[in-house]
Amino acid sequence: MDNNVVLTARGITMTFPGVKALEKVDFTLRKGEIHALMGENGAGKSTLIKCLTGINDFEAGEIHVDGISGPVKNHSTKDAQEVGISTVYQEVNLCPNLSVAENLFIGREPMTKFHTVDRKSYVKRAQKIMDELGISVDVTQNLENYSLAIQQMVAIARAVDMECKVLILDEPTSSLDDEEVEKLFTLMRSLRDKGVGIVFVTHFLEQVYAVCDRITVLRDGQLVGEFPIAELPRVKLVAAMMGKNLDDLAEIQKESTADVSKNPLEISAKGLSHTGTIKPFDLDIHKGEVVGVAGLLGSGRSEMARAIYGADRASTGTLSVDGKEVRIGQPIDAMNLGMGMLPDDRKAEGIIADLSVRENIILALQAKKGMFKKLSRAKQEEIAARYIDLVQIKTADQETLVKQLSGGNQQKVILARWLATDPDFLILDEPTRGIDVGTKSEIQKMIVKLAGEGKSILFISSEIAEMLRTCNRMAIMRDGQKVGELDHDLTQENVMKAIAGGGETHE
Amino acid sequence: MSKRSLWSKLKGWSLFLPVVSLLLVMAVNIIHDISVGANPFSFFMITLRETTGNGTILYGRIIDILNRGSEVAILAIGMTLVVSSSAGTDISVGSVMSLCASFCCMLLAGYGVSSTSTLAVPLIVGILAGIAMGAVCGMFNGTLVAYFGIQPMVATLILFSAARAIGLLLCNDLIVYVRNGTFGIFGGYLGIIPTPVVIVAICILVIGLLLRKTALGMYVQSVGINARASRIAGLNSKRIIFLTYLICGLLAGIAGIVASSRITSADSNNIGLYFEMDAILAVALGGNSLGGGKFNLAGSIIGAYTIQAITTTLYALGVSSTQAPVFKAVIVILIVAIQAPPLQAYFKKRSAAKQVKGAA
Numbered sequence: 001m002d003n004n005v006v007l008t009a010r011g012i013t014m015t016f017p018g019v020k021a022l023e024k025v026d027f028t029l030r031k032g033e034i035h036a037l038m039g040e041n042g043a044g045k046s047t048l049i050k051c052l053t054g055i056n057d058f059e060a061g062e063i064h065v066d067g068i069s070g071p072v073k074n075h076s077t078k079d080a081q082e083v084g085i086s087t088v089y090q091e092v093n094l095c096p097n098l099s100v101a102e103n104l105f106i107g108r109e110p111m112t113k114f115h116t117v118d119r120k121s122y123v124k125r126a127q128k129i130m131d132e133l134g135i136s137v138d139v140t141q142n143l144e145n146y147s148l149a150i151q152q153m154v155a156i157a158r159a160v161d162m163e164c165k166v167l168i169l170d171e172p173t174s175s176l177d178d179e180e181v182e183k184l185f186t187l188m189r190s191l192r193d194k195g196v197g198i199v200f201v202t203h204f205l206e207q208v209y210a211v212c213d214r215i216t217v218l219r220d221g222q223l224v225g226e227f228p229i230a231e232l233p234r235v236k237l238v239a240a241m242m243g244k245n246l247d248d249l250a251e252i253q254k255e256s257t258a259d260v261s262k263n264p265l266e267i268s269a270k271g272l273s274h275t276g277t278i279k280p281f282d283l284d285i286h287k288g289e290v291v292g293v294a295g296l297l298g299s300g301r302s303e304m305a306r307a308i309y310g311a312d313r314a315s316t317g318t319l320s321v322d323g324k325e326v327r328i329g330q331p332i333d334a335m336n337l338g339m340g341m342l343p344d345d346r347k348a349e350g351i352i353a354d355l356s357v358r359e360n361i362i363l364a365l366q367a368k369k370g371m372f373k374k375l376s377r378a379k380q381e382e383i384a385a386r387y388i389d390l391v392q393i394k395t396a397d398q399e400t401l402v403k404q405l406s407g408g409n410q411q412k413v414i415l416a417r418w419l420a421t422d423p424d425f426l427i428l429d430e431p432t433r434g435i436d437v438g439t440k441s442e443i444q445k446m447i448v449k450l451a452g453e454g455k456s457i458l459f460i461s462s463e464i465a466e467m468l469r470t471c472n473r474m475a476i477m478r479d480g481q482k483v484g485e486l487d488h489d490l491t492q493e494n495v496m497k498a499i500a501g502g503g504e505t506h507e
Numbered sequence: 508m509s510k511r512s513l514w515s516k517l518k519g520w521s522l523f524l525p526v527v528s529l530l531l532v533m534a535v536n537i538i539h540d541i542s543v544g545a546n547p548f549s550f551f552m553i554t555l556r557e558t559t560g561n562g563t564i565l566y567g568r569i570i571d572i573l574n575r576g577s578e579v580a581i582l583a584i585g586m587t588l589v590v591s592s593s594a595g596t597d598i599s600v601g602s603v604m605s606l607c608a609s610f611c612c613m614l615l616a617g618y619g620v621s622s623t624s625t626l627a628v629p630l631i632v633g634i635l636a637g638i639a640m641g642a643v644c645g646m647f648n649g650t651l652v653a654y655f656g657i658q659p660m661v662a663t664l665i666l667f668s669a670a671r672a673i674g675l676l677l678c679n680d681l682i683v684y685v686r687n688g689t690f691g692i693f694g695g696y697l698g699i700i701p702t703p704v705v706i707v708a709i710c711i712l713v714i715g716l717l718l719r720k721t722a723l724g725m726y727v728q729s730v731g732i733n734a735r736a737s738r739i740a741g742l743n744s745k746r747i748i749f750l751t752y753l754i755c756g757l758l759a760g761i762a763g764i765v766a767s768s769r770i771t772s773a774d775s776n777n778i779g780l781y782f783e784m785d786a787i788l789a790v791a792l793g794g795n796s797l798g799g800g801k802f803n804l805a806g807s808i809i810g811a812y813t814i815q816a817i818t819t820t821l822y823a824l825g826v827s828s829t830q831a832p833v834f835k836a837v838i839v840i841l842i843v844a845i846q847a848p849p850l851q852a853y854f855k856k857r858s859a860a861k862q863v864k865g866a867a
Contacts, residue, residue, distance in 0.1 A: 311739055332741040341739060349739050354732045354800050359725055366722050367741030374722045417740065 005066065006031045006165050006197040007085070012051050012061035021047040022058070025223045027216055029166060029197040031066075034188055036208045036229075037201045039218035040241055040297040040462070045201050048218065049168055052199075053080040053087050066165060086159030087168040092151045094158075096144035101126035103143050104158050129161050130154075133187060149180030153187055160191060167191065168199040173207060185211045203298045204479050205234060205500065219243050234500035241296065242462065242496075260472055261487075263287040264323065266425050266456040269308055271317035278303035280317055281482035283475060285425070285456045290447060292467035293460040294486075294495050295477030301460045302344050304475070304482065305427045308458070309341040310334045311349075321425070335368050338424035342414050342431050344460070346407065350414045353403035357395050358384040360402045360413050365420045387416035391446075392439070408439065415443070426450065429460045444470050464495050525793050525809040528842045532816045536568070539824055550823075561696045568819055570701065576815030577703030578604070578779070581710050581762040582786035583807040585645075585755030587795060588714075591731040592751040593652055594799030595659025596787050599666035600759040602674075603644045604779030606666075607760040608767030609674030611637030612683040615690065621681040630689050637767075638760035644670060645756015649749035667783070674775040684772040694769030703765050710758060711808065718804070727751060731799035785814050792842055813842070 007029040014022040022044045029035050039045050050056040052063065054074025062071040065083045074080040077087065094103045104126045110118045126139040135153050143151055152172055159167055169188070173181045188198055188211060200212060208215065208229075215232055217224040217240045224240045232240070263286040273280040278300045285291050293301045306312040308319060310328035318325055321337045328334045331341070343349040352360055361384045366375055375383070384398045391412045395405055402413055411431065418426060428447070432440045447457055447470045461467050467474060473487045476498040486498055517523055536550040546552070553567035582600050589597045614636055617627035626633070644666055651662035693702055718724035726747050729737045734744040759779075766778045791797060792813050793806025817838050821831045844850055 330743070331739050332743060335741045343736075343739055348733075349736045352729045352732045352736055352740075355725070355729060359729075363725070363729060363737075363742075364740045366725065371722045371726060374720060 004030045007052070007066070008064045009048070009052065010062050010064075012048065012058050012063070014047055014051060014056055014058045020221050022051070022221045024061070025218065025221070026226075027052075027223075028226065029199060030214075031165075031197055032192050032195045033213045034192055034198045034200055034211055036212040036215045037199055037218070038208065038215055038237065038241060039224075043218040043241070044221040045218055046170070047221070049087065049170060049199070049201065052085055052166075053077050053168065081162055081164070084163060084165035085168065086162060086164035086166070087170060088152060088155045088159060088172055089170045092148065092155050094143055094151065094155055096151075097142055099140050100130070100137055100143055100146070100154055101139040103154055104129065104139070104161060108162075129157055133157055133160070134190065135187070147180065149176050149183055152176075152184065156187060156191075160196065164196065166197050166199065168201070170201045171203070172200075173202055173204060181207065203296065205237065206479070208237075209234070217241055235497050238296070238496050238500040242464075260286050260289040260451075263289065263454075265320070266322060267308065267458075268320040268323075269317060270319075272307050272314045272319060273316045274303060274307045274312040275315040277312060277480065278307055279481040281475075283308070283482070285458065287424075287456055288451050288454045289473065290451045290457045290459055290471045292471035292474040293458065293477060294464060294467060294474050295499055297462065299477040299499075300480040300482070301477045302429050303480070304477065305341060305429055305458055305460060308334075309339055309427055311341065311343070332367060335364065335421065335423075339427070340364065340418035340421055340423035340425070341427040342411075342418055342429060344429035344433070346411055346414065346433075351402050351410050354401060356399045357388070357393065357402050357405070357413055358398040361387055361416045361420055364417045368421055383420055384416075387420055390419070391416050392442070412439070423455065425456045425458070427458045427460070430462065431459075432461065432463070432466060440466065464492050468492065468495070521794065521803050522806055522809065524846050525806045525813070528792060528845070529809055529813045529816060531842075532813060532820055532838070536820050536823060539820075555699065563699055564696050565699050565701070568823065570704075572812055572815045572819050573704050573707075574701040575819070576812045577701075577707045578762040578766050578782060579785045579789055579814060580707045580808050580811035581758050581765070582755075582782060583789035583793070583811040584710055584714050584804060585751075585758035586786040586790050587793070587802050587804050587807040588727055588751040589659070589755045590787075590790050590795060590797055591799055591802035592727045592748045593659050594731060594797070595652065596783075596790075596797065597648060597663045597752060597755050598660060598783045598787075599644065599648060599663040599670060600755065600762075600786055601779035601782035601784075602667050602670035603641055603756060603759040604763035604766055604782060605773075605775050605777075606644065606670040606674040606677075607637040607641045607763035608778045609678045609683070609773040609775050610640045611764055612685050612767060612773035613677045615685050615687075616683050618677075619679050619681075620683070621679075622684040622686060624686045626685070626687055626690075630687075633690075634693075634764055637764050638757060641760020641763065642753055642757040644759070645753040646749070648756060649752030652752060653745040653748040671775055674773070678773055678775055682772055682774050686771060691768055691771045693765050694767070694771075703769075706761065706765060707808075710761065711804075714754070714758075715804070723747075723750075728801055732801070785811070788839065789814055792839075792846075794846060814839075 005028060009025065009027040011024045011026065012022050013024055025044065025048060027048065037045050037048065047056060051058040054076045057075065065072050068083055072083050074083065095106065098106070101123050105122050110122045110125065112118045123139060130137055130139060135150065135157065137146060137150060143154060156167065172184060176184065192198060202208060212229055214226065214228055215237065216226045217237065219241060265284055266287045267283065267285040269281065269283040271280040271282065281304060293304065295301045303312065307314045310330050310333055313329060319328060320326065326337055352363065358380055362375055362380045365383065369375065381398060388395065393412045393416065394409050402410055405413065415431060432443050444466055447459060451457055459467055459471060468490055473485060474490060474495060475482055476484045476486060478499065478501050483501060484498060486494060533550060537547050540549050541547045550568050553565055553570055555563055556566035557563055586597060586600065611633045614628050615626050615633040616623040648663050648666060651657045652659050693706065695702055697705055726742055730742060730744045730747045738744045763779060767773050789810035790807045792810030793803055795802050795806060817835050818831060821834050826834055
């Protein structure tokens with residue numbers, strides 16, 4: 001092993017039922033570096049970290065840690081800590097009602113010779129640790145009296161005091177404000193200078209470039225590559241995470257060219273937000289317009305749609321539908337205003353697994369009509385049959401349970417559910433995920449056709465290409481915020497540059 | 508060939524196992540009757556009998572089961588909906604029965620009166636107030652479960668322990684007797700038919716129509732299967748869960764009135780005692796998953812009568828009432844085991860293996 005290397009993982013493979021979460025992934029961490037682990041949600045970042053810290057038992061591969069002979073196989077976080085790997089998560093796993101000092105030594109309290117806790121010495125030691133790290137706290141105070149940032153730093157201090165060689169920070173900055181982030185970065189840099197190897201997981205691109213030395217990118221459970229920070233500008237990082245190669249981007253023909261910007265507004269959001277998920281945004285959608293939402297997973301794309309639809313009740317701002325200001329408390333209110341939303345998490349928020357295809361299709365229409373105006377069985381069957389035919393759902397019959405269908409067909413059932421309500425404004429969050437290529441283009445055509453009928457559509461997709469083909473305009477999302485709109489020169493390259501942001505567009 | 512397809516059709520029927528369980532219990536009766544040399548079908552015999560108190564009435568073991576099983580059957584209807592929508596059970600129904608009975612009798616007799624033959628308020632007022640009390644209890648439970656997100660078992664534990672005591676409070680710690688012929692009718696006879704049987708039929712009819720003629724049945728199942736997805740699709744998941752607890756409490760009120768009317772008194776300490784367990788068992792025996800989602804109301808009702816059939820059978824076999832619970836437990840274990848997924852999978856595997864053997 002290279003002298004400078006503190007942790008090597010080789011060929012890590014891990015499967016969950018039906019999914020290859022990691023496939024032969026390599027990862028190398030050197031002493032005194034901050035190493036960003038990047039990838040979209042589901043790329044395998046968390047799985048890899050769990051393999052390193054002993055939460056997951058990986059199937060194949062080896063992990064070597066500096067100073068330990070032979071491969072390391074951790075079976076618990078305690079094992080991992082013993083070989084010098086510590087993790088600090090987004091949510092602080094400490095006890096808020098104990099003092100800072102108690103939290104630092106919990107589970108390994110300094111003892112007197114009578115086997116009682118040596119309170120005097122541990123307060124002294126705790127203060128010394130915190131002072132050394134430049135964290136100004138009174139260690140006898142309860143942890144809950146300090147901000148989340150300080151709490152996180154206490155968690156880090158605890159890890160450092162346990163002589164960790166590898167410190168894994170899993171999305172530590174998600175709930176910190178800018179000032180707190182800066183404090184955390186200062187601490188990270190000082191630890192780096194002491195020779196600790198730090199793995200930094202975040203979905204904030206800015207922060208990667210502010211503090212990291214090296215980037216490892218994962219995609220779909222596979223290693224894309226390891227890059228020194230200087231060699232991977234933002235645009236290339238985004239391209240690597242999304243799996244697009246900038247060099248062979250083909251020019252894509254847009255199918256719709258009609259100018260709809262003069263049409264009256266269907267949706268107009270002003271300063272709408274949902275605390276903790278999406279910062280205030282403005283968004284106008286005209287009748288007959290398809291607006292795409294581009295951004296990395298976790299950038300706030302879905303959250304923006306959810307705030308409009310009332311899936312997450314908006315914390316601030318106003319929403320106008322068809323020119324009238326409205327209040328939406330929950331999805332049914334939005335539906336009564338002519339909205340519909342196909343959510344991105346099909347299993348958790350889409351299908352009602354144990355109900356039949358027929359029931360799943362008519363559910364939203366029935367909810368809109370109200371409980372006491374039940375659709376007759378004949379009517380239900382007629383509607384189900386029409387939409388099974390229209391979106392070509394492959395099912396044995398209407399009474400088949402929707403959970404027995406393939407993922408793509410389940411998706412079509414939910415699409416059918418919304419089409420059946422004849423919405424004026426339809427939110428489609430990843431409607432083509434897990435659908436075969438042929439049906440994908442069918443859905444894209446349907447989007448254009450619906451827009452042609454004067455309906456408005458908000459189209460969220462990870463595939464920029466399909467949005468380019470259908471959208472009149474695109475909203476760009478980054479780090480939980482709407483950062484801009486593109487309404488001309490819609491090309492894959494421009495969109496990706498906009499998603500990446502920053503000053504490195506000239507590469 | 509057609510015979511086999513009929514058999515496989517039967518096996519696919521959702522009520523197959525609950526019905527088989529009930530038939531098995533009946534078969535025990537037949538075997539017993541044969542072994543003691545009685546008419547093998549005496550179990551099914553229904554005769555008209557003259558009684559001193561009630562005039563001419565229907566008489567027979569089947570009638571007895573239908574009559575005695577009424578309260579649990581009524582509770583099982585509500586319990587089925589609660590289990591389906593919230594994947595939890597309402598363990599307060601037995602106590603709520605007692606509270607409703609106490610409230611009704613207290614109103615009818617007047618506060619502090621322990622025995623009366625003249626009613627303090629019109630009968631209908633007392634009865635409706637008792638049932639309304641059940642609905643209030645249901646709303647209390649529903650609010651805790653649906654809007655406060657408290658585990659159903661914990662939320663209903665409150666009234667499980669408190670309702671019976673509140674009933675005693677209302678009755679001033681007395682057993683209130685309402686010795687008025689008209690009050691006894693709900694637990695007595697309507698012509699030749701036991702009134703509780705009629706009340707069960709009305710409850711099934713009303714709830715059945717509610718589930719069939721409105722979309723409630725689909726809503727409850729949809730929320731029980733996936734509350735988040737249901738909300739996105741426009742259902743008010745919380746309100747639907749609340750509604751199922753309300754219905755469950757209301758039915759507990761009706762069951763309480765029936766139980767109270769049987770003994771023409773409000774015996775707070777004994778009315779509905781352990782009935783919540785029988786109601787939950789009825790839902791399980793009916794082939795319903797206690798994990799929520801799809802439900803089968805008919806199964807639960809058959810389950811309720813199966814429990815009563817077991818009790819009646821044990822008495823017919825001469826098992827003493829103190830020992831009956833032990834035998835009841837053994838039978839319940841058998842019935843639940845037959846329906847358990849691992850055994851079902853085993854049976855399926857065996858029959859598949861047999862078919863392969865037959866072909867070879």
